[in-house]
Amino acid sequence: MNDAIWLWWAKMGGAAAGSAISLAYVLPVERREAGIRFGVGLASGLVFGGTVGLKIAVELGVEEHLGPYELVLMGSAAASLCAWWALGVVMRAFKANGRNRSGTDEA
Template sequence: MADLGNEPDALSGIWAAKALGATAGAGISLIYLLPKSRREAASRFMTGMSCGLIFGGPTGLWLAERLGIADALSGTEVMLTGAAAASLSAWWVLGALARVAERYGSRPNGR
């Protein structure tokens, strides 16, 4: 895997890959589990973006190691795929839990 050095050009490429991956993952999560409202769509998109940007690096490294392809990928590719995977899985899990909680949560009048 390529060195993730501290050169400004390398860092801007890494951040661009993280942002692109997080955006792609958040968008795909909206397509898989359609939101009920604009508010839910905005909330899910921002959650996906945040998780993709924060957890994209560790997720990408974990996936590359698990799949045994870490030596074949560049740092940008690891960040891109990691951010997309973290972003997609964040709202996929949280969205499903929110819908389950809404369905089986407390009902009015004790029902």
């Protein structure tokens, strides 16, 4: 396989890993929320993975020690993790007074 395909695999793996790791910190309330947050995590990891990985490596001063696959994998996981958290906070902040769609109070 050529390098572009390997970079895409690294992006997808990092994005999926970031979304999966996030489950340990902020559990989704329902399956719909989990699906939306996982999708947003994957999309943000694929889109911003390279840029975030490079920024993290530069800030830590390790860019010369990491190859392109490690940078993309690290960046995709970080971007996915951050997007997952942000979307979870936004979804809970805009929830209507602790009531779900059926109009009953949540425990």
